[in-house]
Amino acid sequence: MPVTTGKRADAQRNVAAILDAAAACLIRDPDASVSDIAAAAGVGRVTLYGHFGSRTELLDAVFVRALTRAHEALDAVDLTGDAREALARLVASSWQVVDESRMLLVAAQRTLPAERIRDLHENPMRRVRSLLERGRAAGVFRFDLTADWLVAVFYTILHGAADEIGAGRLAPEAAADAITATLLAAFTPPGRPVPG
Amino acid sequence: MPVTTGKRADAQRNVAAILDAAAACLIRDPDASVSDIAAAAGVGRVTLYGHFGSRTELLDAVFVRALTRAHEALDAVDLTGDAREALARLVASSWQVVDESRMLLVAAQRTLPAERIRDLHENPMRRVRSLLERGRAAGVFRFDLTADWLVAVFYTILHGAADEIGAGRLAPEAAADAITATLLAAFTPPGRPVPG
């Protein structure tokens, strides 16, 4: 992860171009080589190695940037008010992000250690967790399953939907509703009616 | 996939040993090389290539065998009677199978084309689908989401649970109950109370 400050202007431009190209290449092919990425960025391989010590380091930077951007985009979502409606809003904004970057996750899983990926997902998970706990306190989300598990269900369903879209079995315009309906049901406390 | 009939006894033994070793190696490391596998099987690399034309062909055979065995094991599950109870029984028998072979799936995803993997999953999916439709007809499972999506939810949750177990966030002895409770809620028709 090269320091962007204190570098020359063209160097900063190149770093940005490399990150963009890397994301694009890795989405197309999770095994994209450094040569491919450098070429796509319009940059020599040597230049790339001047900014990133290794392919792994580059992958890490790409992944961090994608997660950071997703985090910022999701910060705009209003999570106040009724927890169920907030969940619906969060899903509506999240599923596309997940869908776009799911190939990037595949690439990350092939090179980055599992622990690193879990660490980077901690921040996004916090958002879901706090919403979950708020809904629990309001009595609309269930207590009989652990918070860890319900958070995992949230992300699992999102990624599952992305896979289904990729396989052509789920229409993108139907995704948000299906995910929301499924999650609201999964989060409903036993004995309470499923919303919808 | 070499023909096991008509081969000499030691050849058949070797093929079996190779498949066993391959499964074991690939679970440990999804990128295990042919050399690793041959060594683990106590067999020369040349012998392995005598039975399997390529690494990909070997992977395919390993994956097919794992799915076939899982299919047979799951055939013992009683899926008659109340669809919700049948679902609970299916989950109880399925989640361990998924947990054990999830690393194998990762290995398969790195080498086999996505289409092939989908095709091989068709049979296992049929079982879930028929149970789902039976529960729908009985009025205990929802109609407002497509069957494709609900089947996907079933598998997604199972794989998600396996990942959580692998990450140490879900205790194996708690898995079956968590999965079952989640799926029963997700399958419950809107307006009807969540079981449990």
Added chain:
DNA sequence: GTCTTGTCGAACACCTCTGTTCGAGTTAAT
């Protein structure tokens, strides 16, 4: 306008893996 910083292409060394060929030796079938 100078000087530092960065870029470039080519070539290099190195590694790991795949798949094949060879001949000699071993094992099961009959």
Added chain:
DNA sequence: ATTAACTCGAACAGAGGTGTTCGACAAGAC
């Protein structure tokens, strides 16, 4: 006991990747 099927190790050829070094050149900083 003979024969055909099988195994083995070593060695080969080839592809493709990573990361580094070199010297010449260009571009931004001041």
